[in-house]
Amino acid sequence: MENVKIIEIKKSVFENNDRAADELRGELKNRGVFLLNLMSSPGSGKTTTLIQTINRLKDKIRIAVMEADIDSDVDAIKIKEATGVESIQLHTGGMCHLDAEMTKQGLNNVSMEQADLVILENVGNLVCPAEFDTGAVKNAMILSVPEGHDKPLKYPLMFSICDVVVINKIDVLPYFDFDMEKCKEYIHMRNPKATVIPICAKTGEGVDVFAEWLLNEVSEWKR
Amino acid sequence: MENVKIIEIKKSVFENNDRAADELRGELKNRGVFLLNLMSSPGSGKTTTLIQTINRLKDKIRIAVMEADIDSDVDAIKIKEATGVESIQLHTGGMCHLDAEMTKQGLNNVSMEQADLVILENVGNLVCPAEFDTGAVKNAMILSVPEGHDKPLKYPLMFSICDVVVINKIDVLPYFDFDMEKCKEYIHMRNPKATVIPICAKTGEGVDVFAEWLLNEVSEWKR
Numbered sequence: 001m002e003n004v005k006i007i008e009i010k011k012s013v014f015e016n017n018d019r020a021a022d023e024l025r026g027e028l029k030n031r032g033v034f035l036l037n038l039m040s041s042p043g044s045g046k047t048t049t050l051i052q053t054i055n056r057l058k059d060k061i062r063i064a065v066m067e068a069d070i071d072s073d074v075d076a077i078k079i080k081e082a083t084g085v086e087s088i089q090l091h092t093g094g095m096c097h098l099d100a101e102m103t104k105q106g107l108n109n110v111s112m113e114q115a116d117l118v119i120l121e122n123v124g125n126l127v128c129p130a131e132f133d134t135g136a137v138k139n140a141m142i143l144s145v146p147e148g149h150d151k152p153l154k155y156p157l158m159f160s161i162c163d164v165v166v167i168n169k170i171d172v173l174p175y176f177d178f179d180m181e182k183c184k185e186y187i188h189m190r191n192p193k194a195t196v197i198p199i200c201a202k203t204g205e206g207v208d209v210f211a212e213w214l215l216n217e218v219s220e221w222k223r
Numbered sequence: 224m225e226n227v228k229i230i231e232i233k234k235s236v237f238e239n240n241d242r243a244a245d246e247l248r249g250e251l252k253n254r255g256v257f258l259l260n261l262m263s264s265p266g267s268g269k270t271t272t273l274i275q276t277i278n279r280l281k282d283k284i285r286i287a288v289m290e291a292d293i294d295s296d297v298d299a300i301k302i303k304e305a306t307g308v309e310s311i312q313l314h315t316g317g318m319c320h321l322d323a324e325m326t327k328q329g330l331n332n333v334s335m336e337q338a339d340l341v342i343l344e345n346v347g348n349l350v351c352p353a354e355f356d357t358g359a360v361k362n363a364m365i366l367s368v369p370e371g372h373d374k375p376l377k378y379p380l381m382f383s384i385c386d387v388v389v390i391n392k393i394d395v396l397p398y399f400d401f402d403m404e405k406c407k408e409y410i411h412m413r414n415p416k417a418t419v420i421p422i423c424a425k426t427g428e429g430v431d432v433f434a435e436w437l438l439n440e441v442s443e444w445k446r
C-alpha cells in the first residue's frame with residue numbers, strides 16, 4: 001500500500017478569514033495555481049468522482065490533491081493509488097471545516113511549482129464548510145441522488161456559494177424518488193448562475209462534462 | 224397544509240454544556256419524559272424513519288417531535304401530517320448542531336406533561352452534533368446504505384456516542400457496494416455496545432425492531 005503525507009492541521013489563529021482567503025487567492029493567482037474546493041455530504045462520492053476526473057485531466061494539466069478528513073487516511077491513499085498524482089491527507093482533528101489559514105497549512109505541503117490545479121476535498125458536511133471561504137478559486141459540491149432533490153431547500157448556504165453542483169449516482173435514479181428537474185429548479189433558486197452536471201462516478205457517465213468545466217476554469221485562471 | 228410552531232433558536236450563552244446536559248437529563252427524569260437525539264447525514268431518511276416509527280408507537284405512548292433545521296419547516300409539517308403527533312420546528316439559523324441549552328429552548332415549547340417520548344431530529348451532519356451532549360437520554364443515528372459501510376472509520380466520534388445505529392435503505396443493497404458485516408464490524412470498533420438495526424423506512428422492513436428498542440428504553444426510563 002502506498003504511503004501518503006499526513007498533515008495535522010492546527011486551529012486557525014487568524015481573525016479575519018475573508019481577508020486571509022483573498023490573500024491566498026492572490027498568491028495562487030501569482031503562482032498560476034488553481035484551487036478547487038470540493039464539498040459534499042458524507043458518502044456522496046467525492047473521492048470516486050475525483051479519481052475519474054483526475055484520470056481524464058492528468059495528461060493535460062498537473063494536479064495535486066489535499067484530502068481533508070477528521071481522522072483516517074484512506075482517501076489520500078486511494079487517490080494516489082488510482083491516479084498516481086500527488087495526494088496528501090489533512091487531519092482536521094475533529095474540526096468540521098477548513099478555513100483559509102488551515103487550507104494554507106495544507107498547501108505548504110504541496111509541490112505548488114509543479115501543479116496547475118490543486119483540489120481540496122473538504123470535510124464531508126453540508127453546513128460548516130459553506131461558512132468559511134478557503135481561498136479557493138471556485139467552489140464545487142456533489143449532491144448524490146439517494147440524498148434527495150430537496151437538499152437545496154434545507155442547506156441553502158452550501159448551494160448558494162457553489163459555482164458548480166455535480167449530481168452523482170444517476171445510475172440509481174430508478175430506485176429513488178429523485179426529481180432531477182425539481183432539483184435543478186431548487187438549486188437555481190439558491191444560485192441562478194450555478195452549473196449543474198449530472199454524473200455517475202462509478203460508470204464514468206457525465207464525468208467528461210465536469211472535467212471539461214474544470215479544464216476551462218483552470219485555463220481561464222492561468223491566462 | 225398544516226401549520227406548525229416555528230422556534231428560532233438562539234445561540235447558547237451557557238459555558239458548561241456537559242453540566243447543562245446533565246441538568247436537563249435530571250429534569251427529564253423527574254418529569255418522566257424520555258428524550259431521543261436522532262442524528263444522521265443529510266438525506267439518510269431521518270424523517271421517513273420517524274414517521275414509520277411513530278405510527279407504530281403512538282397508540283402505546285405519547286410522543287412529540289422537535290425538528291431542527293437550518294431554515295425550512297418541511298419536516299415538521301410532514302411529521303404532523305403523517306402521524307398526527309405534536310411536531311415543532313427548531314430553526315438553528317445556520318448553526319450546525321444543537322447543544323443542551325438550545326435543546327431546552329425547544330423543549331420549552333413542547334407540551335411536556337403530555338409526552339412520554341420527545342424525539343429531537345438534529346441537524347443533518349455527522350460531525351458537529353456528535354460533539355455536543357443535548358441532554359438526551361439516548362443517542363441514535365441513521366446511516367443509509369448509499370453512504371457506504373466505511374463511514375464509522377471516517378466519522379468516529381458520531382459512531383462512538385450512539386447507543387443505536389439504524390442502517391436505512393436496505394432495499395437498495397443490490398445496487399451499492401455496501402458490506403453489512405464490515406459495517407457492523409466498523410461500528411463495533413467504535414462502540415462495542417452499539418445496537419445495529421437494518422431497516423427500510425420506505426417499505427417499513429425492520430422498523431418494528433427499532434420501535435421495540437425505543438419502547439423498551441422509554442419504559443426503562445419511566446420506571
